[in-house]
Amino acid sequence: MIQTKLARSKPEEQGVSSKAILDFVNGLETEELGVHSFIVLRxxxxxxxGTWSPYNEEHPHILNSLSKSFTSTAIGLAIEEGKLSLDDAVISFFPEYMTDEIEKNMANLKVRHLLSMSTGHDEDTTPYLRRSNEWVKEFFNIPIVHEPGTHFLYNTGATYMLSAILTKATGTMLLDYLEPRLFEPLGMTDITTTTCPNGIHFGGSGMRVKIEDIAKFGLLYLQEGVWEGEQILPEHWVEQATSKQVCNGNDDNDWAQGYGYQFWRCRHGAYRGDGAFGQFCVVMPEQDAVVAVTAGVMDMGDILNLVWTHLLPGMSSMVEGQQSDLDSKLASLTYDPPRFITTSPNSHRWSGKRFEAQENDAGITAFSFNFDEDKGEFVFWDPEGDHKFKIGYGEWIESEYIIAGQEVKSAISGTWRDRNTFEMTLRLLGTPFCDKWTCDFIHGAVRINVSRNIWTVPGLSDMALVPTLIGYIH
Structure with missing residues (x-):
């Protein structure tokens, strides 16, 4: 029978201090680290x-680069099935793109170098790939500066190439390949990903996975590839993938402990898959533990520091339990909506009016507001039609809509900051992003400035952002 839910227990029953976990959770909130959900396994x-409202543990969450560890797992399975090997030349899978110049550039690049981020490039290849409709061909045109295997550089384009190789070698897309081999045995569902223009799964980012399924993935590696008594992932692959394959620095931090095959080594004998803005699957073999986290934070290291400061010692030194306090805390996790100021005496001037938008990157052509007594509504028009989302007053209201061609599910709450300034907070569920829309109404116009909780790199972000939107009453 497929194990769809992991077994539950109390911390002290598994030799962990509930006070240590409570201190960890309190630390996350005190330092305002923007964690959405977490699971601790022992x-x-x-x-x-715990999951902070309005986030939901049943909603898949964007993994960003934690996706890489799943891609690595697929490669390990394909190697075990004899579909490819670590020492296969990357160019051997794509003879259709070969020229004398490409063969010379890529002659020594092997699958193992893609896995260990030691391709020899001087910069991440991903921005170059995104400029083309032929990502594989574009990758081959990017010069290799260092001898492959000698120079670590974090390179999401390398992971995309692993996905492309898997597709070429097996005739199956990444997620389709993992479905019967990983997802079904572990009872993992509702997993999606982004693709390149040719439909190849991105591999290096873009996967969406539920928090408990992240924890299951970590547990599979902790158990050396065994799940419910069956070896579904080769033990030797787990050892290779999570061992130091290349040096990535000499500092005493969690990004300089060595890199494996799409896994980072950590301090304290641990290893992890991680993704931008706080997506973590931390495996702690010495403690027989896993910590899974989804979040929206700039400095990811702050979360790991709290793991080492609170959870790690709590697994070896029992302190008087605080289970009831922990239970109460976990049951009350929430991000409060903005405090609602009842109304603005000027709201009737703007409610129901259609504003024609100036040209903007989101392609929005017009928008309007409706300020009812119990909730608000924002409507915008683009070439695809009209889109509406509800705005809670002193509460979160969930809405689904399309912006910049992407489907977005948000929890939204709004408040008047003064008689002519309305502020909407949009928590983009399943992503690290929280946007604040400040709407300044001036005479017959409105200017909307959008700020985001975290900085994103142009061209690499999974979600669009509207920095400024200006409209005039039509």
Whole structure:
């Protein structure tokens, strides 16, 4: 029978101090680290879990680069099936793109170099790939500066190439390949990903996975590839993938402990898959533990520091339990909506009016507001039609809409900051992003400035951002 839910237990029953977990959770909130959900596993059982409202543990969350560890797993399975090997030349899979110049440039690049981020490039290849409709061909045109295997450089384009190789070698897309081999045995569902213009799964980013399924993935590696008594991932692959394959620095931090095959080594004998803005699957073999996290934070290291400061010692030194306090805390996790100021005496001037938008990157042509007594509504028009989302007053209201061609599910709340300034907070569920829309109404016009909780790199962000939107009453 497929295990769809992990077993639950109490911290002290698995030798962990509930006070340590409570201190960890309090630390996350005190430092305002923007964590959305977490799970702590010990001895194969969930001993603590929490999700901050309006986020939902049943909603898949964007993994960003934690996707890379899943791609690595697929490569390990394909190697075991004899579909490819670590020492296969990358160019051997794509003879259709070969020229004398490409063969010379890529002659020594092997699958193992893609896995260990030691391709020899001087910069991440991803921005170059995104400028083309032929990502594989574009990758081959980017010069290799260092001898492959000698120079670490974090390179999401390398992971995309692993996905492309898997597709070429097996005739199956990445997620389709993992479905019967990983997702079904572990009871993982509702997993999606982004693709390149040719439909190849991105591999290096873009996957969406539920928090408990992240924890299951970590547990599979902790158990050296065994799941419910069956070896579904080769033990030797787990060892290779999570061992130091290349040096990535000499500092005493969690990004300089060595890199494996799409896994980072950590301090304290641990290793992890991670993704931008706080997506973590931390495996702690010495403690027989896993910590899974989804979040929206700029400095990811702050979360790991709290793991080492609170959870790690709590697994070896029992302190008087605080289970009831922990239970109360976990049951009350929430991000409060903005405090609602009842109304503005000027709201009737703007409610129901259609504003024609100036040219903007989002392609929005017009928009309007409706300020009812119990909730608000924002409507915008673009070439695809009209889109509406509800705005809670002193509460979160969920809406689904399309912006910049992407489907977005948000929890939204709004308040008047003064008689002519309305502020909407949009928590983009399943992503690290929280946007604040400040709407300044001036005579017959409105200017909307959008700020985001975290900085994003142009061309690499999975979600669009509207920095400024200006409209005039039509």
């Amino acid at each position: 001895h194969g059982k969930v001993i603590a879990e």
